[in-house]
Amino acid sequence: MDYPGNLFVVAAPSGAGKSSLVKALLELDSRVQPSVSHTTRAPRGQEKHGREYFFTSQQEFDAMVAADAFVEWAHVHSQRYGTSKKAIEERMAQGADVILEIDFQGAIQIKNIFSNAICIFILPPSWEELRSRLERRGEDAPDVIDMRMKNAQAEVSHADKFDFVIINELFDRALFDLKAIVHSQRLKFSAQRRARAETFKALNIP
Ligand SMILES: Nc1ncnc2c1ncn2[C@@H]1O[C@H](COP(=O)(O)OP(=O)(O)OP(=O)(O)O)[C@@H](O)[C@H]1O
Numbered sequence: 427m428d429y430p431g432n433l434f435v436v437a438a439p440s441g442a443g444k445s446s447l448v449k450a451l452l453e454l455d456s457r458v459q460p461s462v463s464h465t466t467r468a469p470r471g472q473e474k475h476g477r478e479y480f481f482t483s484q485q486e487f488d489a490m491v492a493a494d495a496f497v498e499w500a501h502v503h504s505q506r507y508g509t510s511k512k513a514i515e516e517r518m519a520q521g522a523d524v525i526l527e528i529d530f531q532g533a534i535q536i537k538n539i540f541s542n543a544i545c546i547f548i549l550p551p552s553w554e555e556l557r558s559r560l561e562r563r564g565e566d567a568p569d570v571i572d573m574r575m576k577n578a579q580a581e582v583s584h585a586d587k588f589d590f591v592i593i594n595e596l597f598d599r600a601l602f603d604l605k606a607i608v609h610s611q612r613l614k615f616s617a618q619r620r621a622r623a624e625t626f627k628a629l630n631i632p
Pocket residue numbers: 438439440441442443444445446447559560562563594595596597598
């Protein structure tokens with residue numbers, strides 16, 4: 427599938443800081459739009475339906491799977507999460523750059539469908555810091571934090587499948603790296619699209 431907009435995928439173990447980095451990027455770069463996923467998990471803290479997620483019952487999620495409404499979905503931390511086709515395709519067709527914050531399983535599915543997707547993995551500087559970020563965030567019960575820490579071990583083993591890896595130790599440094607990746611890849615793909623359009627025209631390819 428080829429759209430005029432770009433697709434960026436950010437994955438990371440829970441607590442590594444991907445939501446914080448993506449939120450900061452969105453404030454700096456109005457050409458990037460977030461995709462809102464569906465999840466079967468309950469809202470936490472101040473989360474709002476339609477803003478952080480579409481909070482969906484198991485039955486609604488099943489119905490969306492049956493209707494082939496997801497571009498990708500996966501079981502993550504004992505819940506289901508998915509990116510709907512609606513969340514990304516219309517916006518990319520209009521030329522927007524769309525950013526997905528999803529887990530590594532979803533990122534691999536996206537790369538198989540959109541080979542031009544730019545996949546970025548965020549790593550924490552250490553396991554101790556990852557746990558302390560989850561604890562300081564204060565949104566998850568201790569057993570949920572333990573499960574997320576355990577799952578993180580398997581998740582980081584997939585970092586080498588990604589186009590870019592960012593270490594989120596100092597937040598501003600990691601944000602600088604994320605911005606640089608988005609800008610450089612956008613320039614690369616727009617130059618490629620221009621060259622292709624010019625060549626198609628020169629060769630009279632419809
Ligand atoms: N570089 C950093 N240094 C210190 N704290 C950070 C840094 N980056 C993010 N944090 C903090 O770590 C916590 C986890 O960050 P965040 O919620 O962005 O993680 P996440 O990867 O999106 O997690 P999840 O997948 O569970 O949503 C937050 O409290 C955030 O403020």
